[in-house]
Amino acid sequence: WGHQLDCMKSKIKVFSSLLFLKKLAEKPLSDSYWHSFHDRENFEFGVMSFPPYHKDPQKPHKSDEVYYILHGDGFLNIDGEDFPIEDHIIFYVPKGTHHFFHSNSKHIEAFYVLN
Numbered sequence: 001w002g003h004q005l006d007c008m009k010s011k012i013k014v015f016s017s018l019l020f021l022k023k024l025a026e027k028p029l030s031d032s033y034w035h036s037f038h039d040r041e042n043f044e045f046g047v048m049s050f051p052p053y054h055k056d057p058q059k060p061h062k063s064d065e066v067y068y069i070l071h072g073d074g075f076l077n078i079d080g081e082d083f084p085i086e087d088h089i090i091f092y093v094p095k096g097t098h099h100f101f102h103s104n105s106k107h108i109e110a111f112y113v114l115n
Helices: 017-026
Strands: 002-007 010-015 034-040 043-050 065-071 075-078 081-084 090-093 099-102 108-114
Touching: 075 090
Parallel strands: none
Antiparallel strands: 002 010, 034 043, 043 108, 065 090, 065 108, 075 081, 075 099
């Protein structure tokens, strides 16, 4: 799903979210909508693939979250306010804030970061 490059004393991880989503469409990894590339202590990032018309089960997180929408439609409700989903838009959701995706007729695919 990605590859690692040796960099002196540490490892640098390089991922292609578009390649990951293409492979995910061919063979889902699990029933989860969330697919982490990296999940360590207080830092996680990966891709979200949310099917059309599904109920988003999210609860408020203990971390701030950023979504970069790759493509999709519908809305992201943040603290009671609906924001339209558009390709290549970025959303910031502060920790503890109620939020969920809804009313999408297409897959919503996004890169996310929790910190």
